[in-house]
Amino acid sequence: MNRAIRSAVQAMSAYIPGEQPEDGGYVKLNQNENPYPPSAKALAAMQAELCKVGVYPESSNRIVREAAAELYGVAPEQVMAVNGSDEMLRILCQSCAGEGDIIAVFTPGFTFYKTLAAVQGANVLSIEFGKDFRLPPLPDLSDVKLIFLPSPHAPSGIAFTPEEIVKLLESAPETALVVIDEAYADFGEWTAIPLLKDYPNLVIVRTLSKSYSMAGLRVGLGIASTEIMSQFDKVRDYYNLDRVAQVGAAAALRDQEYFNANIEKIKATRTRLIKGLKELGACPYESQTNFVLVRLTEYDAEKMYLKLKDRKVLVRYFSTPQIADCLRITVGTDKEIDTLLAEMAAILKEEK
Amino acid sequence: MNRAIRSAVQAMSAYIPGEQPEDGGYVKLNQNENPYPPSAKALAAMQAELCKVGVYPESSNRIVREAAAELYGVAPEQVMAVNGSDEMLRILCQSCAGEGDIIAVFTPGFTFYKTLAAVQGANVLSIEFGKDFRLPPLPDLSDVKLIFLPSPHAPSGIAFTPEEIVKLLESAPETALVVIDEAYADFGEWTAIPLLKDYPNLVIVRTLSKSYSMAGLRVGLGIASTEIMSQFDKVRDYYNLDRVAQVGAAAALRDQEYFNANIEKIKATRTRLIKGLKELGACPYESQTNFVLVRLTEYDAEKMYLKLKDRKVLVRYFSTPQIADCLRITVGTDKEIDTLLAEMAAILKEEK
Numbered sequence: 001m002n003r004a005i006r007s008a009v010q011a012m013s014a015y016i017p018g019e020q021p022e023d024g025g026y027v028k029l030n031q032n033e034n035p036y037p038p039s040a041k042a043l044a045a046m047q048a049e050l051c052k053v054g055v056y057p058e059s060s061n062r063i064v065r066e067a068a069a070e071l072y073g074v075a076p077e078q079v080m081a082v083n084g085s086d087e088m089l090r091i092l093c094q095s096c097a098g099e100g101d102i103i104a105v106f107t108p109g110f111t112f113y114k115t116l117a118a119v120q121g122a123n124v125l126s127i128e129f130g131k132d133f134r135l136p137p138l139p140d141l142s143d144v145k146l147i148f149l150p151s152p153h154a155p156s157g158i159a160f161t162p163e164e165i166v167k168l169l170e171s172a173p174e175t176a177l178v179v180i181d182e183a184y185a186d187f188g189e190w191t192a193i194p195l196l197k198d199y200p201n202l203v204i205v206r207t208l209s210k211s212y213s214m215a216g217l218r219v220g221l222g223i224a225s226t227e228i229m230s231q232f233d234k235v236r237d238y239y240n241l242d243r244v245a246q247v248g249a250a251a252a253l254r255d256q257e258y259f260n261a262n263i264e265k266i267k268a269t270r271t272r273l274i275k276g277l278k279e280l281g282a283c284p285y286e287s288q289t290n291f292v293l294v295r296l297t298e299y300d301a302e303k304m305y306l307k308l309k310d311r312k313v314l315v316r317y318f319s320t321p322q323i324a325d326c327l328r329i330t331v332g333t334d335k336e337i338d339t340l341l342a343e344m345a346a347i348l349k350e351e352k
Numbered sequence: 353m354n355r356a357i358r359s360a361v362q363a364m365s366a367y368i369p370g371e372q373p374e375d376g377g378y379v380k381l382n383q384n385e386n387p388y389p390p391s392a393k394a395l396a397a398m399q400a401e402l403c404k405v406g407v408y409p410e411s412s413n414r415i416v417r418e419a420a421a422e423l424y425g426v427a428p429e430q431v432m433a434v435n436g437s438d439e440m441l442r443i444l445c446q447s448c449a450g451e452g453d454i455i456a457v458f459t460p461g462f463t464f465y466k467t468l469a470a471v472q473g474a475n476v477l478s479i480e481f482g483k484d485f486r487l488p489p490l491p492d493l494s495d496v497k498l499i500f501l502p503s504p505h506a507p508s509g510i511a512f513t514p515e516e517i518v519k520l521l522e523s524a525p526e527t528a529l530v531v532i533d534e535a536y537a538d539f540g541e542w543t544a545i546p547l548l549k550d551y552p553n554l555v556i557v558r559t560l561s562k563s564y565s566m567a568g569l570r571v572g573l574g575i576a577s578t579e580i581m582s583q584f585d586k587v588r589d590y591y592n593l594d595r596v597a598q599v600g601a602a603a604a605l606r607d608q609e610y611f612n613a614n615i616e617k618i619k620a621t622r623t624r625l626i627k628g629l630k631e632l633g634a635c636p637y638e639s640q641t642n643f644v645l646v647r648l649t650e651y652d653a654e655k656m657y658l659k660l661k662d663r664k665v666l667v668r669y670f671s672t673p674q675i676a677d678c679l680r681i682t683v684g685t686d687k688e689i690d691t692l693l694a695e696m697a698a699i700l701k702e703e704k
Contacts, residue, residue, distance in 0.1 A: 004448050004497055004529045004553065005583045014586040017411050033407050043402055046596070050398050053568040053600070055385050056561075059369050083435050086589045094471060096356050098451060112590075119446060119587050145356055177356045201356065209408075216405040216595035231357045234366040235471050237438045238464075243568035244398070244596050248405070 008121035015115040029330040030314040032291050034213035036262050039255040045247040057243045067253035077226040083240045085207040085220030091235045096145045097122040104147040108320045113148045135164040138171045150181040152188045155328045157287030159188045169199045179203045186211030188288030200225050212252045219249040270331045276341040290331045301325045311343045360473030367467040381682040382666040384643050386565035391607040397599040409595045419605035424545050429578040435592045437559040437572030443587045448497045449474040456499040460672045465500045487516040490523045502533040504540045507680045509639030511540045521551045531555045538563030540640030564604045571601040622683045628693040642683045653677045663695045
C-alpha cells in the first residue's frame with residue numbers, strides 16, 4: 001500500500017451506489033429516478049448551451065442560485081449550487097469534521113454520510129430508529145460537529161414533523177451544524193427552509209435528481225445562512241458546475257408549472273402503489289417521497305428482490321437489520337407499478 | 353463566526369479564478385480557453401444524450417476512462433475521470449494530506465494548490481523558480497506528502513525536460529506522491545505518462561478544458577498506478593461526471609483527427625504571437641502551452657493590462673514578484689492575436 005495515502009483512506013471501503021444493469025429491458029425502480037422527462041424548457045436551454053462549452057462557466061453558478069433563491073424565498077448568497085447534493089454533503093464534512101471529530105447519523109439511513117466521515121478520519125455516532133421511524137430519543141450530542149438527518153427519511157419514506165426537526169435543532173450544541181437532507185422534500189408536505197431564520201446552525205441540502213428528473217445531470221443545492229455559505233464557498237471546487245448543468249438547472253427551477261404537474265402524477269401513482277401492496281398482503285409505510293418502503297410479512301424480502309430481478313423488475317433490498325424484511329420501491333409510471341404489482345402477485349402465487 | 357467550521361477553513365481565503373466580464377465584446381485572452389469549438393462528434397454525442405438526463409450516469413465514468421486508456425496506452429483502471437482537473441487535485445490533497453502535513457509547490461505557479469492545502473490544514477513548502485523557470489535546486493523533501501509541478505509550466509509556458517522530471521521523481525521520498533499537472537501537455541512535445549511504468553509514486557493530471565475546447569464542460573483526468581487509483585476512487589464523489597460530460601469527453605478523446613488539426617492551428621498562431629511580441633520590443637518566453645508569458649522591459653505590465661482591458665482585450669496580469677513585469681496571453685485565433693498586437697502597438701506609441 002502506498003505510504004503517501006492517509007491511513008483513514010486506506011482503512012475505509014468505497015461507497016457502492018445502486019445497481020445499474022448494463023443490459024436494458026429492466027423496469028428500474030431501485031434508484032428513485034423520476035420516470036418523467038425533465039422540463040422541455042430545461043432541455044431547450046441545455047441544447048442551446050452546448051455550442052458554448054469551450055468557454056469556462058460562470059464560477060459562482062449565479063443563475064442557479066438566483067432561481068433557487070427566488071423559489072425558496074431566501075437570498076442568493078444563502079444558496080450554493082453543487083455537482084449533485086453529494087458534493088454539498090462532502091463540503092459539509094470537509095468544512096466541519098477533522099480527524100477524530102464526531103459526526104452523528106441516523107440508522108438505517110443514507111450510508112454515504114459514513115463514507116464521507118471515513119474520508120475525514122471522523123468518528124460516527126449512530127442513532128438508531130425504531131420500527132416506526134419517528135425521531136428516536138437523542139443521546140448526548142455535545143461533542144458532535146455535524147448531524148445528518150434526511151427529511152423525509154430515506155429509506156423509510158416517512159416525513160418528520162416540524163416539531164421533530166425543531167427538537168433536533170434545539171438539542172444540537174452551538175458548535176454543531178444540523179444538516180437536513182431534503183432530497184425528497186418536494187414529494188412531501190413541508191420544508192424546513194423557513195426554519196433557517198431562527199436556527200443559524202441549520203443547513204438544508206436539496207437535489208434536482210429526483211423531483212426535477214435530473215439524476216443524470218448532477219445538480220444539488222445547499223441552503224444556509226450567508227455567513228456559513230461564505231465558509232463553504234472556500235471549500236467548493238470553484239468551477240463545480242458545467243455550463244450545461246447550470247442552464248438546465250436554472251430553467252428547470254423556473255418551470256414550476258411542469259414541475260408541479262409532475263409531482264402530482266407521482267403522488268397519484270404512489271397512492272396506487274401503496275394500495276396495491278396492501279392488497280398483496282404486504283405492509284407499506286406511508287410515504288412522503290417518490291419511493292415506498294414495504295415490509296413483507298409472509299415472504300422473504302431478499303428472495304422477492306431476486307425473483308423480481310429475474311423477471312426484469314429492479315427494486316432495492318438492504319440487508320440492514322431493521323429493514324432486512326423490506327423492499328424499497330421507486331414510484332415509477334402507473335404502467336411500471338402495474339407491472340411490479342403483477343410480478344409480485346405472480347411470485348406470491350407460485351409459492352402457494 | 354460559526355464554531356462548527358474547522359479553524360483551517362475559517363482562516364483561509366477563497367481561490368479567485370480569472371476575470372469573466374459579464375458584458376461581452378472582449379477579446380478574451382486571459383483564461384487559456386481554446387478559441388476553436390469542440391469536436392463536432394462530441395457535440396453530436398452530447399446533444400443525443402440530453403434526453404437521458406433523468407437517469408443516473410454510469411458511476412465509474414467507464415466510457416471516458418476507456419477512451420483515455422486507449423489514447424495514452426494505459427489500463428482503464430489507471431485512469432480516473434473527474435469534474436475538471438480541479439477535482440483530481442482536490443482528491444489528491446484529501447487522500448494524502450492531513451492537518452499539519454506538508455505539500456510542496458513551485459512558485460510562481462497555480463495558486464489553487466495552496467488553496468487546497470489550506471482546506472486540509474496542511475502546510476505549504478514553496479520552492480522558488482529563477483527567472484529561467486528551469487527546475488530549481490530542490491530542498492530536503494523527506495517530510496513532504498505531495499509535490500505539485502505543472503509541466504509544461506504555468507504561467508511561464510516553459511516545458512521541463514524528461515531529465516528534470518526524472519530528477520524530481522528521484523528526489524521525492526517513497527512516502528510522497530509527485531503530481532505532474534499536464535494541463536497544457538497537449539501543446540508541448542512530450543508527456544510523462546510513460547514514466548508511470550518506472551515510478552509508482554507518479555500521478556499525472558490532465559484536463560480537456562484547453563486542448564479539447566471543453567473548459568465549460570468540466571472534465572479532467574488522473575492517471576496513476578491501479579493501486580493508487582483504487583484508493584483515490586474511495587474519495588471521489590461517486591457520480592462526479594454527468595451524462596452529457598461523459599459522452600462529450602469520450603467522443604472528444606476519440607476524435608484525434610480534429611484534435612490534432614486544432615493543436616496545429618494553435619501552435620502556428622503561438623509562433624505568430626511570439627514573433628509579434630518580439631517585434632514590439634517585448635521578451636516572450638518560449639512556450640509549449642496555449643499561452644505566452646511575455647516580459648515587458650520598457651512598459652509597466654499592470655498598466656498595459658489595464659489599458660488593454662480599456663480597449664476590450666483581456667489578458668492576465670499577476671502581481672507575484674517574479675512575474676510582476678509580465679503578462680500572460682492566451683493563444684487565440686490569428687485574428688484575435690492580430691487585434692492584441694495592434695492594440696499593444698497603439699498603447700506603446702501613445703506613450704512616446
